[in-house]
Amino acid sequence: MSVTTVRLQAEVEQHLEAIAGRLHRSKGWVINQALSEYIEKQQLEQERWKQTLEAMESAAQGKVVDASEVHSWLNSWGTDNEQDAPRSGK
Numbered sequence: 001m002s003v004t005t006v007r008l009q010a011e012v013e014q015h016l017e018a019i020a021g022r023l024h025r026s027k028g029w030v031i032n033q034a035l036s037e038y039i040e041k042q043q044l045e046q047e048r049w050k051q052t053l054e055a056m057e058s059a060a061q062g063k064v065v066d067a068s069e070v071h072s073w074l075n076s077w078g079t080d081n082e083q084d085a086p087r088s089g090k
Helices: 010-023 027-060 067-076
Strands: none
Touching: 010 027
């Protein structure tokens, strides 16, 4: 495990100490948890952005499905005539 030094604003330090006290954990543990959650969130956002760019590129290439086909498919869910998901045909 490595050591990193961080300068905290006084207010942040007070909140950190309060949280650590409530949880009966060290400030280091709280910081590790917070950073782990932040990193995971950033990775998810990065993946979503990548998927968005890929979807935009796909749409720019004309790989789209008409809204009426999507609505028809969604309306078929849970019925005896449930349809397969529509495809762009490209």
